[in-house]
Amino acid sequence: MSESRREVLAGVRRLVVKVGSAVVADEGGLSREVIEGLAAEVSRFQRQGYEIVLVSSGAIACGRRKLEIPSRSFTLAEKQALAAAGQSSLIQAYEEAFSRYETHVAQILLTREDLEDRRRYLNARNTLRVLLRWRVVPIVNENDTVAVEEIQFGDNDLLAALVVGLVEADLLICLSEVDALYERDPREDPSARPIPLVREITPEIEAMAGRRPGRFGRGGMISKLRAAKMVNSLGVPMILASGRTPLVLERIFSGEEVGTVFLPGKRRLSARKFWIAHGTKPEGRLVLDEGAVRALREGGKSLLPAGVRAVEGEFERGACVECVDEAGHPVALGLTNYSSGELRCILGARSCEIEEKLGFRGREEVIHRDDLVLL
Missing domain, CATH: 3.40.1160.10 (Acetylglutamate kinase-like)
Structure with a gap:
């Protein structure tokens, strides 16, 4: 053998x-x-x-x-x-x-x-x-x-x-x-x-x-x-x-x-x-800026609202979404803590601004690193 x-x-x-x-x-x-x-x-x-x-x-x-x-x-x-x-x-x-x-x-x-x-x-x-x-x-x-x-x-x-x-x-x-x-x-x-x-x-x-x-x-x-x-x-x-x-x-x-x-x-x-990588089907897409892409790929960080440039599609909290860079290249898949509507309210926001923009105390991360898979 x-x-x-x-x-x-x-x-x-x-x-x-x-x-x-x-x-x-x-x-x-x-x-x-x-x-x-x-x-x-x-x-x-x-x-x-x-x-x-x-x-x-x-x-x-x-x-x-x-x-x-x-x-x-x-x-x-x-x-x-x-x-x-x-x-x-x-x-x-x-x-x-x-x-x-x-x-x-x-x-x-x-x-x-x-x-x-x-x-x-x-x-x-x-x-x-x-x-x-x-x-x-x-x-x-x-x-x-x-x-x-x-x-x-x-x-x-x-x-x-x-x-x-x-x-x-x-x-x-x-x-x-x-x-x-x-x-x-x-x-x-x-x-x-x-x-x-x-x-x-x-x-x-x-x-x-x-x-x-x-x-x-x-x-x-x-x-x-x-x-x-x-x-x-x-x-x-x-x-x-x-x-x-x-x-x-x-x-x-x-x-x-x-x-x-x-x-x-x-x-x-x-x-x-x-399961996130292979068992789920993306329901929407998030466009990330260069800093967010770098933080995910090189730093193993969670995705924060400040790094999200655009939201595509309609989805609820907990949905699987695809994260792409500004050229449309796939970066990651993850489970979002916010709905598409909520995300559009906090695009580019700093963590301290989330509660003011949404009217309730939300999660700091759009996608926690434990719920995110790099592609």
Whole structure:
């Protein structure tokens, strides 16, 4: 086992395993062999003391096969209908497979809106924590039946990364139809070589990803790199490997050079800042002067009213807003202590002037540094 892999696996007790559509489903429908093998492995790991959350795609592909609808381009409503038909079969297959190993499972269906709202986010986190404490394997999927385009995750790679932050996992294992990150898309260049270790996702690494999505999924290598960047920012490593490889989890934890390992950097976000950076959707924009930008980037300071030049959009207190410099370049994301209307009253104001301008004693900071993430 290489030193890097030993460090990645040392101390791992809670992990998220993401399974792609092309792993659990094919043209013939659900792959019972893959689901059976996954259930056997996860159950063995659970008995060894690991806590595992499974993020599984496959509902739409399963529904298409179940209803015997040929592959083609589907409308959003048709995808939602296929997901409704397929999700029941997908969870039933997992239920049956895990029951043979006396392992209980629970279905968790989420939309992006569930994780953008802090209260609902915390409710989901508490539910998952209880299930893990009860030795139940949560099986998470996007709630495609009700998720309109505005509240979709886009693909389950992003959902899996957010679940890592949600449950504070130690490792993300992404099981895909591809067995690693390659120098170039191996579907287009069979001579491309796999990359066993990525220490930092640079533009050169991103250029290696093919733009084509998977056979059944919406993602592709680009979305997997995005998921890796997200969990790496949290201080969590990710391993990309083939979900069709027999005993893939056993081989990973035995130290075999399976797939690609993405190592986290030294700078690590807290769980709260990770949620702000990736789980929220900006509702407005604040334009900052040069001094404020410098204070945030170089001094690690909070944002004060004196540094805000303009307010764009309408939002309430507690909303996520994007902070930009005067040229419009992104600087940070944060949760504001003031509504857009209140902020317009105190633009450029010094802290001692806030109460006079608003008529009440407000917070000194527009965004406290604990609620602010630099971009």
